[in-house]
Amino acid sequence: MVWTETLETYREMIAAEGWSKKDSINVPVVQTLTFKLALLIIGKCGFGFSFNWTAPPTAPDGTMSVQEALRIVADSHMLAIFAPKWLLALPFRRLREIGEAHDQLMGFMRSQVANRKAEISAHESTKNDAFTMLVKANEDESTKLQLDDQELIGNVFIMLFAGHETTAHTLAATLGFLGLYQDMQQETVEQIVSVVGWDRDLVFEDYAKLDKVLAVFYEALRMFPAGHILIREATEDTVLQIPNPPGQEGTTPFPVPKGVQVMVDMVGVQYNPRYFDEPEKYKPSRWYCISNESEAFSAFSIGPRACIGRKFATTEAVAFLTMLLRDWKVEPILKEGETKEQWRDRVLDAKLVLTLGVSDVPLKFTRRARGRA
Numbered sequence: 001m002v003w004t005e006t007l008e009t010y011r012e013m014i015a016a017e018g019w020s021k022k023d024s025i026n027v028p029v030v031q032t033l034t035f036k037l038a039l040l041i042i043g044k045c046g047f048g049f050s051f052n053w054t055a056p057p058t059a060p061d062g063t064m065s066v067q068e069a070l071r072i073v074a075d076s077h078m079l080a081i082f083a084p085k086w087l088l089a090l091p092f093r094r095l096r097e098i099g100e101a102h103d104q105l106m107g108f109m110r111s112q113v114a115n116r117k118a119e120i121s122a123h124e125s126t127k128n129d130a131f132t133m134l135v136k137a138n139e140d141e142s143t144k145l146q147l148d149d150q151e152l153i154g155n156v157f158i159m160l161f162a163g164h165e166t167t168a169h170t171l172a173a174t175l176g177f178l179g180l181y182q183d184m185q186q187e188t189v190e191q192i193v194s195v196v197g198w199d200r201d202l203v204f205e206d207y208a209k210l211d212k213v214l215a216v217f218y219e220a221l222r223m224f225p226a227g228h229i230l231i232r233e234a235t236e237d238t239v240l241q242i243p244n245p246p247g248q249e250g251t252t253p254f255p256v257p258k259g260v261q262v263m264v265d266m267v268g269v270q271y272n273p274r275y276f277d278e279p280e281k282y283k284p285s286r287w288y289c290i291s292n293e294s295e296a297f298s299a300f301s302i303g304p305r306a307c308i309g310r311k312f313a314t315t316e317a318v319a320f321l322t323m324l325l326r327d328w329k330v331e332p333i334l335k336e337g338e339t340k341e342q343w344r345d346r347v348l349d350a351k352l353v354l355t356l357g358v359s360d361v362p363l364k365f366t367r368r369a370r371g372r373a
Ligand code: HEM
Pocket: 042, 046, 159, 162, 163, 164, 166, 167, 170, 221, 225, 226, 227, 229, 230, 231, 299, 300, 301, 304, 305, 306, 307, 308, 309, 310, 312, 313
């Protein structure tokens, strides 16, 4: 479903953005495309919403897009978590904007919940998506696993959010890296063409053969791990064995008493020379021939609480990148006199909100001549 909907949404994007009639397009902020794509895909596949590129989700009164409201609410949550004093000092206009975004989002979610409840009670819904299951758990009074209204909305928010922001950031970073490193883009396109050719429709069986497309996405995610911090609380006294710095044998014991919270610094993990040679370098080839679910790739976390959306995200990414790169050559839009290195420093720089991403990525897309990578 994710595969098919992504292909469909890519085609909608090309038509709606007017790309079909153009040979070259400048996109000042590629995130405008990747965020819209990812929100539509989680909305359609995880929630059974019937949105499309020209009619994206909006609040019930139509004043604000859900994408915009999610963005503002997520940013304000980050402020509330890390800088409560700043939040108090925010100008009134900004506070009003946050309040409005919050109301719009709640209005949107409540109306979706009400619609789905009505569909379920009228037995009109044959949907089996995560959203329907959450709504059913809210309705079902016979089980101790019932979700109250607040839990329902909270879960909807986190799934909508986790299900699109992370993937959208990583797609933007991937395209930025491929624009910068034309040789890697070329190598990826060669694999795409050898697997799917220039014209035929993609089928899900292609996914497993497009390991280089997955690798460019994985490597962008390693360098900008969207889930940049993992928080755990010790449920009992324990001792962590911390490996000594490279070159020194053994470990150093680190006691963690019960109740202490431990933060895992995912950026530190992904740049640790113990696991990666030349960690500062964008090298997709480190992921070639590594199985899709391999624990060597840890940016989705590993273990029982690892990301449940890993396959969702990689399926979406491979489908979208394959379609896009087969049709379009990607290049950075440089400012006057700017070198590619300066572009990299300016653009492929960490931007931290609730998740980690890169700054606004300005890219030029040029239509490929069929038959020529
Ligand atoms: C590039 C894309 C993504 C990245 C990098 C990512 C990363 C992560 C990470 C690191 C965690 C563990 C968080 C922790 O332990 O504190 C996580 C958990 C989670 N992710 Fe993702 N994620 C991505 C895409 C998605 C998608 C597409 C969905 C939904 C379809 C999703 C839903 C979730 C959920 C529900 C959890 C919580 C799982 C649990 O606690 O058992 N994620 N994700």
